[in-house]
Amino acid sequence: MATAIYPGSFDPITNGHLDILARAVGVFDRVIIVVLSNTRKAGLFTHSERVEMIHEVVTSDRVSVESFSGLTADFARLRGARILIRGLRAVSDFEAELRIALTNRKLNPDLDTVFLMTSAENLFLSSSTVREVASMGGDLTGMVPPVVAERLRRKFGHVERSEPIAVNSEA
Numbered sequence: 171m172a173t174a175i176y177p178g179s180f181d182p183i184t185n186g187h188l189d190i191l192a193r194a195v196g197v198f199d200r201v202i203i204v205v206l207s208n209t210r211k212a213g214l215f216t217h218s219e220r221v222e223m224i225h226e227v228v229t230s231d232r233v234s235v236e237s238f239s240g241l242t243a244d245f246a247r248l249r250g251a252r253i254l255i256r257g258l259r260a261v262s263d264f265e266a267e268l269r270i271a272l273t274n275r276k277l278n279p280d281l282d283t284v285f286l287m288t289s290a291e292n293l294f295l296s297s298s299t300v301r302e303v304a305s306m307g308g309d310l311t312g313m314v315p316p317v318v319a320e321r322l323r324r325k326f327g328h329v330e331r332s333e334p335i336a337v338n339s340e341a
Contacts, residue, residue, distance in 0.1 A: 174253035174284070177204040177242045179297065180220050181213050182318050183227060186288050186295035190257035191233065193286045200232050202249060207239040214301055214325060227315045243277035254283045259293050304328070 174194055180187060180203070194201045205220045215223070217237045224235045238245045246254060254274060256267050264285070271283035288295075291312070300313050304322035314322070 171199045172253065173200040173202065173249065173251045174198040174255050175202045175204050175242070175246055175249065175251045176255040177206050177238075177245070179207075179213065180205055180224060181215055181297050182220065182300060182314060182322065183224050184292075184295045184297055184300055184314050184318075185312065186257065186259070186292035188227065188315070189288050189292050190255065190286050191228065194255045194284075195230055195232055197284075198253060198255075200234070201255065202251065203228070203233060203235045204242065204245055205235065205237045206242065207237075215321070219321070223318055223321060226317045241277060243274045243281055246274075246281045247278050252280050252282060254281055256283055256285050258285050258287050259295070 174197075176191060176194055178187065191201065191203070203224055205217055205224070207217065213220075221235050221237055228235070236245075242254065246252070254271070256271070258264055258267060267283075267285065271285075274281050274283060295313055300310065300322070303313065304310060304319075305326050307323075307326070307328040310319040310322060313319075
């Protein structure tokens, strides 16, 4: 049984992440989403909030969610996983992801990284972009699942607008 891990901060999980996850489930028997702690990033959501959101939007019995603080290569070794899933949006992602993959391979020689391309409609999506749009009260349709959009609106103190804001063009 092939188990792959899909690590990330998922702060929050986006439709791009879910696209990569769906592709991974199509290839591997089991996928463990690993919500990692990144000391270089200040998180919007706590670890437990991120894990809860993922549980709310992922329903496959072939996917589990865990939280981990430490090296991804160590987590893979602990779970007996030999495949690490990473999503790519553009060529610019590849350079950074290649360095990470080579580092993980150095730390755990049994761990291979599989890169999966996101679909065209998700090329622009990133958690940081979603957080920025949400912070300004923007429309998150197509970027994140509705339950995640609702959590973002609450986090930033926005209520859903029933009508667009009218702008008076007369000065």
